[in-house]
Amino acid sequence: MIKVAIxxxxxxxxxxxxxxxxxxxxxxxxxxxxxxxxxxxxDFNLPLLDEPAxxxxxxxxxxxxxxxxxxxxxxxxxxxxTPEYNHSTSGALKNALDFVYGEWNxxxxxxxxxxxxxxxxAVEQLRLIAAxxxxxxxxxxxxxxxATDFEKYTVFKPDPSKEKTVSTLLDQVVSWGTAxxxxxxxx
Numbered sequence: 423m424i425k426v427a428i429x430x431x432x433x434x435x436x437x438x439x440x441x442x443x444x445x446x447x448x449x450x451x452x453x454x455x456x457x458x459x460x461x462x463x464x465d466f467n468l469p470l471l472d473e474p475a476x477x478x479x480x481x482x483x484x485x486x487x488x489x490x491x492x493x494x495x496x497x498x499x500x501x502x503x504t505p506e507y508n509h510s511t512s513g514a515l516k517n518a519l520d521f522v523y524g525e526w527n528x529x530x531x532x533x534x535x536x537x538x539x540x541x542x543x544a545v546e547q548l549r550l551i552a553a554x555x556x557x558x559x560x561x562x563x564x565x566x567x568x569a570t571d572f573e574k575y576t577v578f579k580p581d582p583s584k585e586k587t588v589s590t591l592l593d594q595v596v597s598w599g600t601a602x603x604x605x606x607x608x609x
Contacts, residue, residue, distance in 0.1 A: 424498035426595060427460075428458060428461065429462075430461065430464065431505065431514070431518075433512070438576075438578055439505055439512075443534075455596045463515065468487075473487055478523045487522070490521055497529070498602070499529055500557075501534060504534070505536055505537055506543055510544055519555065526557050528557075529557055529606075531552045531559045532594060533564070534588070534591070542565060560591065562594050566580060
């Protein structure tokens with residue numbers, strides 16, 4: 423059984439990403455096809471990238487980088503929960519992605535975006551980043567709108583129909599995550 427990390431992609435005070443990640447996790451726990459964990463980038467206190475060597479070399483020196491690398495390496499696939507800030511993902515999530523390299527390679531990624539436009543622009547940018555990190559992104563994505571999935575734009579109350587979209591996303595992430603195990607086994 424593969425391991426899937428549901429990554430909380432914001433560290434902003436008052437963030438909504440943690441509520442969204444817990445909702446995804448609650449849906450995922452009903453399934454029996456993978457082990458699902460919530461991974462909160464806030465717990466790693468990553469400064470702006472401070473490693474002296476490029477992450478692609480894998481020569482990490484900082485304790486926070488080593489801890490983050492070990493956490494990322496422990497999973498076969500990821501579901502990134504991202505806000506959309508100024509037509510992009512959060513700086514904190516981009517920074518967390520940039521900290522390590524090989525640990526992301528040949529793994530599956532899916533996206534749950536939220537914002538005034540459903541987080542679609544943030545997810546588009548994350549797809550480009552994931553491709554450079556050699557992740558395989560799945561087609562399905564979850565779009566959550568501040569006007570309809572958040573009461574008064576603040577309290578997360580998703581439309582019940584979104585649960586089916588999460589299930590489709592998880593189906594694809596688990597399928598690709600499982601398939602990519604064979605690619606990683608050859609290295």
